[in-house]
Amino acid sequence: MSTGCRDTPVLKQRGQREVFCGLTGIIWLHRKMQDAFFLVVGSRTCAHLLQSAAGVMIFAEPRFGTAILEEKDLAGMADANEELDREVARLLARRPDIKQLFLVGSCPSEVIKLDLARAAERLSVIHGPNVRVLNFSGSGIETTFTQGEDACLASMVPALPSTPEKQLLLVGALPDVVEDQALALLAQIGVTPVRCLPSRRVQDTPAIGPNTVFALTQPFLGDTHAALTRAGARHISAPFPFGVEGSTLWLKAIAAEFGIAPEKVDQVVAAPRVRAEKAIAAAATTLRGKRIFFMPDSQLEIPLARFLTRECGMDAIEIGTPYLHTDLHGPELDLIAEGPTLSEGQDVDLQLDRVRASRPDLTVCGLGLANPLEAEGLATKWAIELVFTPVHFFEQAGDLAALFARPLRRHAALKRQHPNRLEAAE
């Protein structure tokens, strides 16, 4: 009987990395938190990244912006704090709808050691209690793109009010429609009360305390997990709600915490489960038997490898992740059959050598690596799409599987149309 991958030795790599920075998280966080504003304290590069990642918003007043550090700021010739205070005052005067302001650090603000934590304290005194000012870093120095959300949520924890109430806290910025599905399932199972971090509006900010248990919906929330634990809340350890199996086990772990039998969960999920299995089966016809290689990028790699190997019939060659948190990922590793290489961190050239040597059917990687690999005749999947697309729980399980089937179908179609081009690449 397979014992899973929990005890598999991990290949630790500490070399050059190819990842997006944490500012990327603002793209989905600003949609989720409807009265928050994300002010990036950065350079024109940061502003361009946000604009191109988000698309230009013409009709809506956006909920993010960049306070540009000019050369004179970077050279220490201007008082960046004074300029920041002025920018914030101007923004809040123009936008009374903003109730929460996040000062977001970037590479340039970190390089000049602009202390945004102190700036946030100072600005909270000036603009509170109407506006809460917090700060986190989205800098690309030594971070991956999903760490932006983790840093943002972790920054909120110390400011949460306290409560002695026994409650469930759902942690992770899910699209509203997916969050509503999760809340509906939990309500049918009988889990109550349930709060969300982040909340959609500041007035719904959750309180936490010693009787708060929390369930993560995303596997990249290591710092938030640590901050909540420090604040006295307790983590419910479970596989993540991707696919039928992950969603069911996640709900059962929560139900057990509230003294509810697993049979109740089975009964509630029976219909969505059938729908999900049918949708997954459609994509699995393309995925079954195909070999997949995960480069470390989104931090979703381990739960996705579990879903794709167990529910879609894929074979994992290497599962790379930027960070391996046993507390968070242990239940996933227990389910993944022994065989794939587990790697943590990256030395991109060595890892590309392993991709070329194993020639997987599909490589999950960042945008910067996808094009060169495609040019070599290898099918790729952009990891960033996995956080921009609703993929959690039963109703999205088919879409999740389809995200991986699509590049394989496209690759097969290209091969039929241009056999010589791909053969030459191979």
Ligand code: SF4
């Ligand atoms: S935070 Fe750093 S990596 Fe990200 S866009 Fe700004 S300069 Fe580039």
